[in-house]
Amino acid sequence: MFMRIDKLQANLPKPKKADPNAAAALQELLGGKFGEMSTLNNYMFQSFNFRNKSKVKPFYSLVSSITAEELGHVELVANGITMLANGPTPDEDHKGDISSAPFKDMTDIRSAASFLHAGGGALPVDSNGLPWNGTFVFSTGNLVLDLLHNFFLECGARMHKLRVYETLSDPTGREVCGYLLVRGSVHAHSYALALKKLTGVEMEKMLPTPNIDLSKIPESQKYLDEGSHRRLYTWGEETYRDMAAIWGGGEQALPGDPPGDLEVVSGHPDGAKIDELVGASAAFTTDYAPEEIFDIAAKLHAKM
Amino acid sequence: MFMRIDKLQANLPKPKKADPNAAAALQELLGGKFGEMSTLNNYMFQSFNFRNKSKVKPFYSLVSSITAEELGHVELVANGITMLANGPTPDEDHKGDISSAPFKDMTDIRSAASFLHAGGGALPVDSNGLPWNGTFVFSTGNLVLDLLHNFFLECGARMHKLRVYETLSDPTGREVCGYLLVRGSVHAHSYALALKKLTGVEMEKMLPTPNIDLSKIPESQKYLDEGSHRRLYTWGEETYRDMAAIWGGGEQALPGDPPGDLEVVSGHPDGAKIDELVGASAAFTTDYAPEEIFDIAAKLHAKM
Amino acid sequence: MFMRIDKLQANLPKPKKADPNAAAALQELLGGKFGEMSTLNNYMFQSFNFRNKSKVKPFYSLVSSITAEELGHVELVANGITMLANGPTPDEDHKGDISSAPFKDMTDIRSAASFLHAGGGALPVDSNGLPWNGTFVFSTGNLVLDLLHNFFLECGARMHKLRVYETLSDPTGREVCGYLLVRGSVHAHSYALALKKLTGVEMEKMLPTPNIDLSKIPESQKYLDEGSHRRLYTWGEETYRDMAAIWGGGEQALPGDPPGDLEVVSGHPDGAKIDELVGASAAFTTDYAPEEIFDIAAKLHAKM
Amino acid sequence: MFMRIDKLQANLPKPKKADPNAAAALQELLGGKFGEMSTLNNYMFQSFNFRNKSKVKPFYSLVSSITAEELGHVELVANGITMLANGPTPDEDHKGDISSAPFKDMTDIRSAASFLHAGGGALPVDSNGLPWNGTFVFSTGNLVLDLLHNFFLECGARMHKLRVYETLSDPTGREVCGYLLVRGSVHAHSYALALKKLTGVEMEKMLPTPNIDLSKIPESQKYLDEGSHRRLYTWGEETYRDMAAIWGGGEQALPGDPPGDLEVVSGHPDGAKIDELVGASAAFTTDYAPEEIFDIAAKLHAKM
Amino acid sequence: MFMRIDKLQANLPKPKKADPNAAAALQELLGGKFGEMSTLNNYMFQSFNFRNKSKVKPFYSLVSSITAEELGHVELVANGITMLANGPTPDEDHKGDISSAPFKDMTDIRSAASFLHAGGGALPVDSNGLPWNGTFVFSTGNLVLDLLHNFFLECGARMHKLRVYETLSDPTGREVCGYLLVRGSVHAHSYALALKKLTGVEMEKMLPTPNIDLSKIPESQKYLDEGSHRRLYTWGEETYRDMAAIWGGGEQALPGDPPGDLEVVSGHPDGAKIDELVGASAAFTTDYAPEEIFDIAAKLHAKM
């Protein structure tokens, strides 16, 4: 079972302008083969399919707890996309005249379907608008092989995060990347250590791949300063603490990052307020004439 | 953000025998167009894309909290699939000789790929092995339209659950269906009420669709007896309690179900122990010679 | 069986200029999940799969006759796309030199494949170039559920038509939208009434969804003035007249539209001349040197 | 525009038993790459995209009229599928107890999804359950190339029809194949002649491909006896008669078929009654308790 | 079995500038339905599936040897794409600051995923970024039908090559098209002759389709001058020489091309040097800090 907290894992700055093509680029990190939908579903299905979990409990705990974190990553990227696609909160809801082609610009953005389907919301598709699909999930039940996959997946995801980051100039999307680069590195590192425990191969010496330190990413620094790169969370399930047998026991931060012991932390990061996405009546979000709906909702609330 | 609890939403009885074709049928409820991956991702993306959430808070809370429950539904179906595909826990791990075609039977099951990819684990694919994909997600940002979609989705999902149920004779899969039919009915009902509040149309009078009462499903009875059909949960986020403006306020259980007030419950159901899936060395799960891995894991655990 | 009439359901004004990106946007209404290929094939397959049609004949007649109309909608959107992609009829066929990159601009349009495959013709793909596929068809055989789907589909299609309309400034595409918004509203209304007859739920009170009246769409007015919003056609099969049991019997136009009785009309609308698409030799349509072909065809015709 | 006639192009004998796997094989001829959805949509889109139609009118008429016929082919195969999947009309509606796994057998059929989605109805998918998709449509606007494609498509479709035929023992599916083999041969022949007129190449000498005469197919004989192999129909649009410039003018039946002049016939074949598909309450078609629906429909009809 | 020669089939001029959209257009000829991945895999699978090859040996030799050539076509287009996407070889590797959005322009190119996945490399996708897939392969085992398919495929591929050519102004991509138009014409011609031998139908009289002579393509002239249009190669397997029974025996070049006998040539064309693609550290190709890797590789080489 899963619980929900109405907070975002990181605080995203407001975008400076609407930039649907930048939002589309960020979609790669959501619905691309190496996006968060992939990391989420790989670990989620592996955790459901886990064999002999009592006998290899720390490994089960690792995959299971990271699954919970990935849900928040999907949420974070989705929020970044909606913010970039919609731009700064408007002073007022420009209803205007829908017959004057108010969204003419949308024919020239890279993924017109994003506007036509979602009105600027996030969808499980990649940067070209191709839908995420279930063939992106790998779950054989062989522990070493599944962990090797996860290690590779995180390195591949790191590459995609870096390249998306390099295309974005707006602070919202860059912050998404800066945060995810830190947390993705933690996951790559943790799978490397898991493989090392099982096979003796020092996979962590291959990190970071690609070989660029996070010190080169300004948006990652505050997370490094906090020590985020040394932490795994239990996400509410104390029984997952035993993943410290992998992530702990004297294992250290990667050489290029601020030094220190790796540690398992109970609970979850504090998180930040989720930005409120204001609707656009002309795009029928919440609706063309939302006042009535707002009024109904207010009355419903008052009656409670 | 999401938290995780290492429990299943319902207690699943052990299967009587391995039945990969029955497991494949159950895959429809996991990765089919009307499976739990679809309900999960529809509500999850809608909750991320929600507009004006402060102005229509009870509706946001409804969609957001149900998202959390759907994660557990995905988990429940996945567990049902792995149990059915693998059958009763074997007395011992029959290693045998991999050169004697020990899995010859797998060429004749309906989805050979399920064995070849996942060794009998669950995957995000449907009953024919087609992968779930992102076109199954609908999220326009228009509140009435998105809720109408959700109402339709739950009715369509109910149809698929009923038909899958009718194909299964083993208690494991039937229990999955029995539980999900109750909870899916709650979700259909809640979206009906949400639409009624917004539009005045008494959608709940169309329920149940298909028009068969849950009293006809023996496996649903204990959940009805507990009152599960009258409850929505906050799944850990108290701010979602205000969905009681929709699910509450004197609204009643559907006529065919045990009577009573609808109510929002803090937290989550107690849940049940997750079945431990025993590996099969011959299928390389956990691995061909897992003893070494078990030994490593035991030592790691001991050192903590 | 189906018959064909060499006319278009509505008269489309000539485009002012070629606008391949606007044509691509219009593709959403042809090959998108909520495009006319979807409405057509849903109703077509439902009509083929209909159960107990003699016992529920008016419902069968409704779905079957609308199928015939949808064929004309596919035709209408396809014509709009080819007109927008090709622009005004050229004064002469500019053959020019194919070695001077005469279609250089095509590398920068949103869907280069549309030019490369179809030379500016319409294809069963969406606004991002993704192909229409059979998972978009829903046909369970459960009457209430299939009708509920159809009602939802038409509301979703209305949203997509509105958003596409808002992106188009050229009269051709806008006329396509203006006409289809009227006819799509009829279909939504008819499925609402069908559901009301079967379940007692006043679904039509949810219309229009999104909640914007057609009076806001200038291109829709002439169709409303004609009373198109109050009419269903038999499309040549008189046995379908009994759908008047649903669309008739005193049922009225929706409140926001011009008032009047709903009525079933024998036959079909008058229709309009189909625009003749002139080929472009440089794009090999009809061919690079079409004169010979024209000559052959003229002689063949003369010999008849 | 298209009109509809509530008849089937050929009379299908009742099936002797329900045979879902045979129905699945027949799906190849509906939603496979060389199925009727492909022939229909190729000619339909080509007719919409046709260039310079006034200058090459007989060719336009040919493609346009065949489009109308293909709609009826889709209908014919769909009916064959539903009949085979459902079997003979039952004496009574066995409601029985849905909790006793009444559809247990459905887990072992080749396409369980066909039952789970469509309750034994036809869907736009192939014999393996893969959805038909828009990449199967070829429409370049180059007349010779599009006709060459159509000639190839019909030859490929003939191969698939022959192979499906060879797998079927029940008369229903065999009759579908027998009829379509005759009509598909007409279409192949007509595209051959169209190419010959344009290029001088005697394509019809390549027919039949595969090189087996229809005289070998017992189910085709009555259609040959009627002269169906020598006829193209106008399908209600007299302006299409000028395709006689291609199909006519002394052109003869293929050598292996009964001899005679090719001719264009106004209108359409007489057609046959469409089989009424009886619902199965246990499969929720029309619904679990359809009597109420039947009663409502009867009263609606009576009031007219 | 296949062997490899580290050369390209044709010499490609250096591009004048990076042009990712032109590279995307060229992708149509690689991963599109009528691209080189399709010609390659169609002939490859047909050659693997060939029936009675000893009895129809020249036809087997034809398909088998062309398969080998198509591998080089895939290579040629891939090289053209990488060259166009990356532009002229830079004077130095601009490492710069990855935090300054060095690839901001990539959000506005047509296929952002091409950069994000491949850093400007070629991928098996089409001009819209849709992946090539196995449904593009046709291999029935019927000799006439498979050859007819191949003839059609080459004509369709010729259309796509011509249209892509017309969109390109840079010499690199144009050279790719100029070369492939010559060789593709050879393949179309050879399948035409194969069909003629088997059926007596003079298919080659339909060539060229589209009906434009290669004399109109400046980039094709040097290959025509060499006589490339009259040659098929054995690609290293002398047993394939017997395809001269089809491509030879007095058969002549097409009328629009330089005249002469068709001939089978042992071996392969001389080929040209493959352009060395220089990495971009900022795009992590070969890596962010590749010097270390270069150093390792140099030392490894030295030790040999």
Next chain:
Amino acid sequence: MFMRIDKLQANLPKPKKADPNAAAALQELLGGKFGEMSTLNNYMFQSFNFRNKSKVKPFYSLVSSITAEELGHVELVANGITMLANGPTPDEDHKGDISSAPFKDMTDIRSAASFLHAGGGALPVDSNGLPWNGTFVFSTGNLVLDLLHNFFLECGARMHKLRVYETLSDPTGREVCGYLLVRGSVHAHSYALALKKLTGVEMEKMLPTPNIDLSKIPESQKYLDEGSHRRLYTWGEETYRDMAAIWGGGEQALPGDPPGDLEVVSGHPDGAKIDELVGASAAFTTDYAPEEIFDIAAKLHAKM
């Protein structure tokens, strides 16, 4: 460029009986995500996209030469599939009566489409009939990351080969697996060594994954005895010999395999005769009445 040799990499024993479901299982190793189409295309595209090849030449040589070998693997699996699907060479061509449902059994095989499309030939699809697609190719241009992918891909492929092997009882398919397990292990080993040279991480210590020695596979023994597990081939391109800097230099066979030095061998393995697939007239392969075709071909050959 690539050359072709008309031989198979290994000698396949004749099948004992036709077993279409076993053939379908073997399709997983051809068109599945971890099948030979994937290994081939991954290495092929990586070799085309290679950066700075002169600076990292041994790595380029490794990937490029293995590409050539993979072509032969695709060929080997394809041959295994056709042999299993068609069974032993029949004594005579049973033409019989196609109207007596001669292929009735094909409705019950797992992938009816395999028969309907390919008449028992191999296709680029997986064990469930899903088409191979281009998203299975990974080629970022980052050397370490691409090699890591390749290492993971080979380990994943090994798992799939092992599981397919365990389902097959017929010698043909088992031999395919036995051979590929040896060669795939070589490739995994070589990528491990490449990574070790670049990063210092001893990846080869993770081999074999899954952790079962080839000594357990009887069909692999003769290849081990020959030393195949210690050899990489240049496949005709001597410039690739420098991959000995990776595969050589004293590196040894894996501990579980027969000991010895790793070595680069010029050329290619001897290979074996390709089985001649006899057609089935009733399935229209080569055709329904192939004698005429055989006669034509014989005469053509005689005239040379």
